[in-house]
Amino acid sequence: MTPVRQLIESIGLQRDKVIEYQTAMTAIPALGPDNGGTGEMAKARYLEGILRDLGCRDIVHIDAPDPRVPDGVRPNIAARFPGKSSRTLWIMGHMDVVPPGELSQWKTNPWEVRVDGDTIRGRGVEDNQQAITSALLVAGEMCRLGITPDLTLGILLVSDEETGNTYGANYVLKTRPDLFSPEDFVVVPDFGVSDSKSIEISEKGILWIKVTVTGHQCHASRPQEGRNSLVAAADMILHVRDLEVLYPAEDPLFRPSTCTFVPSRHEENVPNINSLPGKDTFYIDCRILPGISHEDVLESARNIMEAVAERHGVAVELSVVQSAPAAPATSPDSEVIRRISRGIEEVYKVTPHCMGSGGGTVAVGFRQMGIPAAVWSTVTPTYHLANEYGRISWTLGDAQVFAHMLFDHE
Numbered sequence: 001m002t003p004v005r006q007l008i009e010s011i012g013l014q015r016d017k018v019i020e021y022q023t024a025m026t027a028i029p030a031l032g033p034d035n036g037g038t039g040e041m042a043k044a045r046y047l048e049g050i051l052r053d054l055g056c057r058d059i060v061h062i063d064a065p066d067p068r069v070p071d072g073v074r075p076n077i078a079a080r081f082p083g084k085s086s087r088t089l090w091i092m093g094h095m096d097v098v099p100p101g102e103l104s105q106w107k108t109n110p111w112e113v114r115v116d117g118d119t120i121r122g123r124g125v126e127d128n129q130q131a132i133t134s135a136l137l138v139a140g141e142m143c144r145l146g147i148t149p150d151l152t153l154g155i156l157l158v159s160d161e162e163t164g165n166t167y168g169a170n171y172v173l174k175t176r177p178d179l180f181s182p183e184d185f186v187v188v189p190d191f192g193v194s195d196s197k198s199i200e201i202s203e204k205g206i207l208w209i210k211v212t213v214t215g216h217q218c219h220a221s222r223p224q225e226g227r228n229s230l231v232a233a234a235d236m237i238l239h240v241r242d243l244e245v246l247y248p249a250e251d252p253l254f255r256p257s258t259c260t261f262v263p264s265r266h267e268e269n270v271p272n273i274n275s276l277p278g279k280d281t282f283y284i285d286c287r288i289l290p291g292i293s294h295e296d297v298l299e300s301a302r303n304i305m306e307a308v309a310e311r312h313g314v315a316v317e318l319s320v321v322q323s324a325p326a327a328p329a330t331s332p333d334s335e336v337i338r339r340i341s342r343g344i345e346e347v348y349k350v351t352p353h354c355m356g357s358g359g360g361t362v363a364v365g366f367r368q369m370g371i372p373a374a375v376w377s378t379v380t381p382t383y384h385l386a387n388e389y390g391r392i393s394w395t396l397g398d399a400q401v402f403a404h405m406l407f408d409h410e
Contacts, residue, residue: 003147004407008347008400010141017140018395019120021050021133023113026122030096032074034163039069040095044077047095047157050136051079054143058082062176064159064167074159074167078179081139083152089339089405090154090186092362093132094161094168097124098384105386118391126390127383131189132157134377134399138406149406154184161190161362169362177369185336185372187405188363189398192377196348196397199340200375202253202329202356203364204260207286207294208321209301211236215314217270217278229280230269232312236305237263240284246300251289253329254356259297260287283321287358290326298323324360327367334372336405343404347397348378 001009024046031037051059058080063073075095080088100110100123108114110123135155142149160168172179191200213236215227243261250257264285269277286297302318309316330337332354344352363373378394 003149004404006145007138007141007147007149007403010145011137011399011403012396014137014141014396015392017137018133018392019113019115021136022120022122022125022129025129025132026113026124027111029111030124031099032096032160032163033066033068035099039066039071039074040159041069041071041073041075043095044075044157044159047132048077051077051139051155054140056081056139060176060179062172064171066167076159076168076172077157078172078176079155081142081153083149083406085151086181088152088154088181088184089402090156090180090184091131091135091138091402092156092158092169092186092188093135094128094158094190094362095132096159096162096168097127098162101386107387110388115392118393119389120392121387121389123388126379126381126388128161128190130379130390130395130398131377133395134189134402137396137399138403141403149403150408151406153406158362165362165365169365173365173369180366180369180371182370185334186363186366186374187336187340187402188361188373188375189377190361191357191359191375192379192381194378194380195350196344196378197350197352198355198376199337199352200357200361200363201332201337201354202290203326203360204254204356204358205288205290205292205294205326206322206324206360207288207297208323209284209286209298210319210321211282211284211305212317212319213280213309213314214316215278215280215312218276220274220276223276226276226278227312227314228276229314230277232309232314232316233280233282235312236308236316237282239304239308242304243286243297243300247288247292247297249289249292251356253354254289254358256358259289259292260285260358288326290329294323294325324364327364329356330367330372330374336372336374339405340374340376340401342409343401346404347400
């Protein structure tokens, strides 16, 4: 039996390890301070213990200072298991999770794993503990069987993915770019579908706009004495779709294939019913196709809103909450896509296809560095939902795909 076949078959027998790792991680509520938690350190220590128990000698800490957490830092860990070549396949997982939300919506305790046949349930089991578990299974069976693959296996564990990546992947790539070679490639198992077919190679840019409308407050019984900021804001919200006319470009890689401009959050204005509000604030979530200028979109939005403001006799101010232009796409002909596609075909017996995504992932940072990245996993998905769950068979199958990628098949 070839080493790759031996490794793949051995991974397929590790159901108990999946449950062990998931149970331990789920019991550690790795919530960042923005989500009311104390950070990811306890989870990081557990995972580093596993890596050291496996015999990993190449472990690097890239911890980001954050005075809001008890340890003063947010942990990030890069571990490598050597192959015949120093070229590295990096599998990246994030350690933080989101809060469980309304507990009455959960059928079980979100911080306790429940296993029912192939289903494993609990907060974080899919987002993103499935990725972490799959990576650990590959490393564990490589070490146990004494198999040295053609490529080096890198496992990157980061913090703060759920609240912006400032203390996680972005910090790692900014402070330690030397950890990654242009010859490396990356898999980010933080997006996927249940049939395993979709490989994300490109993302729309993200532009979040805050719109503040200022009128004049007065008693609601005498509206002629004020300028109703809520009415003006409502009119502006209805004109957000004007941006769709101005930016009609399409790219079939994405679904939907166009830019999207969506009014989303609305802040509270006045606390009482009988006051006409003098200030109103809402937000626009823009997902912008690669190649379209964020500055142009912002200026177009400003022109639209100012025209509406003039009709209502109010003032309007637009500010940027976040602007993350689209990174260059990973080529569908790149080595990472060829390797992961072969692995998917081998393990799941399906033909994968490449696609784009409207949501941002940490793959963007690698693509901006010129390192090809594929975003892929096999999930339902149920991330951020009550009763989040994954499949043990998918965890094992994804690990087998990663193992397949470590060997040269050409």
